[in-house]
Amino acid sequence: MGRNRAGVLEFAVLGLLHRAPMHGYELSKQLNMLLGTFRALSYGTLYPCLNKLYAEGLIAKEGDGPDADATRQGPATRSGRAGRSRIVYRLTAEGKERLQDLLTDSGPAAWEDDEFGVHFAFFGQTRADIRLRILEGRRSRLEERMEGVRAALARTRERVDSYTLELQRHGLESVEREVRWLNELIASERRSEAGPES
Numbered sequence: 001m002g003r004n005r006a007g008v009l010e011f012a013v014l015g016l017l018h019r020a021p022m023h024g025y026e027l028s029k030q031l032n033m034l035l036g037t038f039r040a041l042s043y044g045t046l047y048p049c050l051n052k053l054y055a056e057g058l059i060a061k062e063g064d065g066p067d068a069d070a071t072r073q074g075p076a077t078r079s080g081r082a083g084r085s086r087i088v089y090r091l092t093a094e095g096k097e098r099l100q101d102l103l104t105d106s107g108p109a110a111w112e113d114d115e116f117g118v119h120f121a122f123f124g125q126t127r128a129d130i131r132l133r134i135l136e137g138r139r140s141r142l143e144e145r146m147e148g149v150r151a152a153l154a155r156t157r158e159r160v161d162s163y164t165l166e167l168q169r170h171g172l173e174s175v176e177r178e179v180r181w182l183n184e185l186i187a188s189e190r191r192s193e194a195g196p197e198s
Contacts, residue, residue, distance in 0.1 A: 058095035156168075
C-alpha cells in the first residue's frame with residue numbers, strides 16, 4: 001500500500017473508531033463498506049496499520065484474554081488454533097486530536113480520488129466551512145479533468161476505434177455526473193450556511 005493510501009487507511013480507521021470501539025474483524029468489515037469493495041482490505045494491510053497507530057499512542061487495545069496485548073496477524077487469530085480474537089481497539093485522546101487535524105485538512109490532497117471519499121464519509125463530524133472548501137476543491141479538480149478528457153476526445157476522435165471512443169465518453173459522462181452531484185451538495189451547504197430566511 002502506497003504512502004497516500006496508507007494515510008487514507010489510517011484516517012478511515014481513526015474515523016470509525018471515533019464512532020465506536022471495535023475489534024479487528026468488525027473494523028475490517030466497516031472499512032470495506034466505507035472504502036468500497038474495489039479497495040477491499042486484507043489483514044495484511046489492516047493489522048500493520050493498527051499496530052502503527054497503537055505504537056504512536058493513537059489507539060488503545062483492550063481485551064479479556066491473557067494475550068490481549070499480543071500483536072496479532074489477521075485471520076489466524078480467528079482460527080481454531082489461536083481462538084477468537086478478543087482485542088477491541090478504541091481511540092485515545094491523542095487519536096481524537098489526530099482525527100480532528102485530519103478532519104480540518106481541506107487542502108488539495110482532500111480533493112483527490114483516494115482521500116475525497118474518506119473525507120466525505122466523515123462530513124458529519126466536519127465543520128461546515130471545511131466541508132464546503134473540500135466540495136468546491138473537488139469540483140474544481142473534476143472540472144480540470146473534464147476539460148482534459150474533452151480535449152483528448154477532440155484530438156483523438158478520428159484516430160481511435162469505436163470502443164476506445166466509447167470508453168472515453170463513458171469517463172467523461174462519469175465526471176460530468178459527479179460535477180452535477182457536487183453542485184447540488186455545494187448549493188445545499190450554502191443554503192444551510194445562510195440559515196432560514198427571515
